[in-house]
Amino acid sequence: MNYWLLKTEPETFGIEHLKKSPKQTTPWEGVRNYQARNFIREMAEGDLAFFYHSSCKVPGIVAIVEVVKKAYPDATAFDPDSSYYDSKSTPEKPRWSRVDVKLVEPLKEIITLTELRERTKLKEMVLLKPGNRLSVMPVTKGQWSEICKMAGTEIQ
DNA sequence: GCCAACGTTGGC
DNA sequence: GCCAACGTTGGC
Numbered sequence: 001m002n003y004w005l006l007k008t009e010p011e012t013f014g015i016e017h018l019k020k021s022p023k024q025t026t027p028w029e030g031v032r033n034y035q036a037r038n039f040i041r042e043m044a045e046g047d048l049a050f051f052y053h054s055s056c057k058v059p060g061i062v063a064i065v066e067v068v069k070k071a072y073p074d075a076t077a078f079d080p081d082s083s084y085y086d087s088k089s090t091p092e093k094p095r096w097s098r099v100d101v102k103l104v105e106p107l108k109e110i111i112t113l114t115e116l117r118e119r120t121k122l123k124e125m126v127l128l129k130p131g132n133r134l135s136v137m138p139v140t141k142g143q144w145s146e147i148c149k150m151a152g153t154e155i156q
Numbered sequence: 157g158c159c160a161a162c163g164t165t166g167g168c
Numbered sequence: 169g170c171c172a173a174c175g176t177t178g179g180c
């Protein structure tokens with residue numbers, strides 16, 4: 001059982017979009033970074049992830065989601081009309097992967113980036129490392145519990 | 157295989 | 169809107 005953090009821009013696809021998605025489930029697609037893709041491929045069904053809003057007024061964690069389908073080819077890469085199109089990825093040799101995630105619990109209140117930075121126990125988080133730009137990253141069990149404590153939730 | 161140039165990310 | 173940090177590209 002592993003824990004993750006998924007970054008997204010709320011204007012593009014935020015918690016409000018996820019809530020309205022069929023079965024509150026969505027493919028996590030459009031990842032075009034090898035390191036992030038490799039993390040996606042490591043995900044197993046049942047893994048949990050924080051849903052993080054970036055590039056917005058108040059960046060932070062807004063929900064907990066669960067991986068409900070493990071990595072499979074990201075077909076948006078095959079579609080010339082998609083903004084995620086990648087001519088080097090083909091159905092025969094898919095370069096990119098996606099997983100499906102399902103909303104487990106929206107947090108009552110956002111846990112802001114500032115609050116995360118204030119926690120000594122979290123200073124090793126990948127998210128908080130200077131210059132970090134990964135959109136998919138691992139979270140340790142210790143970090144997960146600490147953040148759940150902050151959120152007043154106990155999903156582990 | 158090096159590395160400069162460029163584009164993107166994302167907090168502030 | 170700024171800018172630092174980083175990944176990618178492409179010429180050599």
